[in-house]
Amino acid sequence: MITEAALAADIARAHAAREPLLVEGHGTKRAMLRPVQAARTLSTRGLSGITLYKPAELVISARAGTPIPEIEAALAEKGQHIIAEPPDPRAIFGGDQPATIGGIVATNLSGPRRIAWGAMRDHVLGIRAIKGDGEIFRSGGRVLKNVTGLDLCKLLSGSHGTLGVLTEITFKVLPAPEASTTLAVTVPDIAAGVRALSAALGSPFGVSGAAIINNRALIRLEDFSESVRYRAAKLRDTLAPHGDITQLDDPGLWRDIRDGTALAAAPDDAVWRISAAPSAAPAIAAALPNAKLLFDWGGGLVWVAGAATSAMHQAVIAAAGAGTYTLFRAPDALRGAVPVIPPEAAPLAAIGARVKTVLDPAGILNPGRMRAGA
Amino acid sequence: MIRLPAPKPDVMARRPEIIAGLARLLPADALITEDARMKPYETDGLPAYRQMPLAVALPRTTEEVAAVLRFCHDNGVRVIPRGAGTSLSGGALPLADAVVIGLMRMNRILDVNYDDRFAVVQAGVTNIGITKAVEADGFFYAPDPSSQLACMIGGNVMMNSGGAHCLKYGVTANNLLGVKFVTIEGDIIDIGGTHVDAAGYDWLGIITGSEGQLGMVTEVTVRILRGPEGARAMLAAFDSIPVAGAAVDAIIGSGIIPVALEFMDRPCIHACEAFAHAGYPLDAEAMLIIEVEGSEAEQDALLARIRDICARFNPISMKLAESAEQSLAIWKGRKGAFGAVGRISPDYLCMDGTIPTGELAHVLGRITELSQQYGLGVANVFHAGDGNLHPLIMFDANDPNSFARAEQFGADILRLCVEVGGCLTGEHGVGIEKRDLMTVQFTPGELRLQRNIKSAFDPAWLLNPAKVFPLEDNPVLAA
Structure with missing residues (x-):
């Protein structure tokens, strides 16, 4: 175990020495984006544990190094789940350790439910984090609606540890559905598949997953049992012109889509x-x-x-x-040789460089992770 | 009263030149400089504060907005972005040395795409205008602030507006795909697009809710959603506030996410009933309006579940709407709540703190005590599912002492919200109104960090200055 204060002191020392740091949780996505140019690793793995969970308020807080399965298990006990359905990076990156909540928020990774319920970053209500000079700060809070001050929760979500080290995250959760089913529409090609998915997503039936694998357009419903039954029947009517329809109840299917x-x-x-x-x-x-x-x-x-x-x-x-x-x-x-994400327009890149300097004045946090030389 | 920074003497002295410069950039009808015609722009939804600006620009294109911003930047002139001017926190209050840039003439819907479920609209399109444009095809734009008939999407982006239905559909930030953003230097930048989760820093996220501190938005790409098959409301009345709060917890805890879950206290019930004759129970201490969506059968099933839960809390009465008309009748009083309170009090302040819902009974109890202490009436109506309170503090604007007490009462409520783990503002924004309370919620270091991020976008602090951040310790504005 380590403390946030100890981590902050460590970062302050690195800042003073201008020592670049590879910032990570369990390091599950080390092969994502660009290689970081840093000799030393700073891990949040010792900063673990759920610090607040109020099921009736739909809110949970956990330290950044808390493994996702630990959070999922605590939520499942109360019949709730992580809304954005984040992927398990082991499927793509290998390794045996699960992702941490800090890593999932820092990469803003979301699964199939994103199409209906929003991305991981949409559900982050509050953060504690450490700037690149070792100063601890908070943004947001633990309530569902909050527009007080600039939303640094969103700025840090998806910033891959380059703007600060997340130490604690508070996010919204929802009741897990009572039932789930999938309709599979056989389609001749991708264009037909997308048309079927658009018809489903443009229907009033609350589709929570819409994917295409090979020649099948897959449409997921999640809700109370009676609603899932009713909506599946209605959707069959809506989708009938798009191809033959079968109903699947394979819980592993959406996990395989989620994880890639x-x-x-x-x-x-x-x-x-x-x-x-x-x-x-x-x-x-x-x-x-x-x-x-x-x-x-x-x-x-x-x-x-x-x-x-x-x-x-x-x-x-x-x-x-x-x-x-x-x-x-x-x-x-x-x-290391190509732009791993799209370049930004020059005026935006200039603002980005100034924002980076505000949050990480010596440029020691994950240098080179998102863009060469930044 | 909140202090405003002194006008820049050099800008005030150069007013004729500045107006002449703006006149070269805009069509004649897009620049207003006479006092009589600037009068509508001197205040917004917080009319206790008024200030005539230097000039008002009403551009029709992004390029005109960019040209005005560049000109103001080059000449050190402050800028106040303005949508419909419905801000309840004084977000659009002018300064004497500032140019107001109003977006109401940028009111065109540019594209609607049902296959990809988005609409591209100019910033001056009203919130309801987006839904109106797509509702014939069964779609809607989800965030629905109560000012939605008037407020504009550009203002919604800047304030990250919410509404009664965000428990299910989220706030503005959760319903955006992209914006056309104009910097204070006049650079036009496309952020996001017609896809989700652009790689790189989440500029869309930091701009949303930035209250005009970082730049202006002239076009917005929003997600549009297919509407549900139907929706229906029920009403449940209880003899105490803690019991109603426990019922809210039990509903959420049961796995149901109602599309709306509204709470009214006794003074609010009485005001609304006198105004709307909606059939509200006058013997109740607290009342919930709960709305669910789906087919008729789904609505029946969900309302039955909720009725069974409420029944465990000894309700005084319950009323399940059996038709869309009955549902409208239940909503009628709630939708008119602000007007109803306006009828019994000459003036009111609408507060907007958020609390953890578990603190509901404690906080409403304290608000009642404060009401007695300040000798001012208060009615409570709010979004119970997400803890976003809207206490309406009644006062008399003709009595300066009454207004001063109302402001202090409001500040005490917001301090209380922060004290129990909540925040100063859930959806109205900080603006001018709550600026000096920011030190209650944030440490000096956290405020410095936010100010420095603003400086990264707007180094000279020309954009909507004197809002959001306290003037103390401000290296630019304190000078």
Whole structure:
């Protein structure tokens, strides 16, 4: 066990010595984005444990190093769950340790339920964190509605540890559904699959998962049993023009979609995630004929597996078009050589550099993680 | 009263030149400089504060907004962004040396896409205007602040507006895909797009709710949602506030997330009933309005579950709407609550703190004590599911002493909210109103950090200065 104060003192020393730090929880996603240029690792793994849980208020707080399964187990005891359904990174990155809540928030990773209920960052209500000079700060709080001051919770969510070290996170949870079912529509191609998903998501039936694997458009319903039964029947009518429909009750199916297992990437494949408007999915598929693809979020999230080459990376960038891309997993040689996320317009990059300086004046937190030289 | 910074003498002295410079950038009808015509812009939804600005610009395009911002930046002129001017926290209050940039002429809907479920609209489109544009096709825009007939989406983004239905659908921040953002230097930047979760820092997240401190937004891409098959409300009345609070806990704890869960106390019930004749129980100490969604059968099932839960708390009465009309009747009093209180008191302040819902009974008890201590009436109406309180403090604006006591009473309520683990503002924003209370919620270091982030966007503090952050310790404004 370590304390937040000890971690802060350690960071203050590194700041004074201008010593770069690799910031991580369990290090499950060390191969995500770019390699960090730091000789020393600063881990939040010793900063663990649930510090507050109020089921009737839909709020839980946990120290950053708390493993996700520990949080899921505590929530399950009260019939609740993590809304954003974060992926288990072991499926893509290997390793035997589960992700920590700090790591999931720092990477803003969300699973299939994102399409209906929002991203991990949408549910973060409050944070405690340490700036790059060792100063501890809070943002947000423990209540569901809060617009007091600038929302640094969102700024730090998805900042990959480059703007501060998260030490404690408070987030909203919801009741886990009583029942769940999946409709599988057999479709001839991606375009037809996206049309089926759009029809489902544009229906009043509260779809909470919308994915395409191979030639099947998969639509998930989660709710009270009687609602799931009723809505499944209604959706069958809505989707009848889109193809043959079967009903599946395989709980492992959505876990495989969530974790990217369903992508079936080869061990030496690189893995990308593209987020785009769902209707762009057919063009993305057409632009990447040599890749393995998995579509989630109504077609708006495209998991891509393919050769870990610069040429393939350029093809993914071109395919993403107006959307956004992340080089999710790759050998160091590739991820150190290419932009792993899209570049920003110059005025925004200038603001970003100033914000980075405010939060990490000596530039010691995860240098190079998101962009070369930053 | 809240202190405002002294006008910059050099800017005041150069007013004719500044107006001439703005006139070169805008069509003649887009610049207002006469006092009589600037009068509507001197205040907003917090009319206790008024200040005539230097000039008012009403651009029609993003390029015009950018040109005005660049000009103001180059000339050291302060800027007050303004939507419909409905801010209850004084977020759009002008300064004497500032140019108000009003977005109401940017009122076009640019694109609606049902396949990808988004709409692109200009910042001056009203909140209800988005839903109106898509409701014939069964869709809606979810956040529904009570000012939704008038308030504009650009203002909603800047204040991260909520509403009665955010327990299920979230607030503005959870319903945005992208914005066209204009910096104080006049750079136009597209942030986000028609997809979710752009890689890189979450600029959309930090801009949302930034109260005009970081830049202006001229176009907004929002998520639109397919509406439910139907919705219906029920009413449950209880003989004590703690019992009603326990019923709220039991409903949420049962796994049901009602689409709305509203709470009214005795003074509010009486005011609303006198105004709307909605059939509210006048012998109740607390009343809940609970709304659920789905098909008729789903609504029946959910309302039956909730009725059974409420029955365990010895309700004085319960009323389940059996039709959309009956549901409207239940909502009628609640929707008119602010107007109803306005009828029994010449003026009121609407507070907006949030508390952990477990603290409800304690906090409402303290508010009653404070009401007696200050000799001012208070009515409570709020979103019970998320703990966002709206105490309405009644006072008489013709009596300066009454207003001063109302402000102190309000400040005490907000201090109490922070003390029990909540916050100063759940959806109205800090603005001018709660600026000097920020030290109650944040440490000096945390405030310095937030100010430094603002400085990263707006180094000279020209954007909506004197709001949100206390003037003390402010290196730019204190000078």
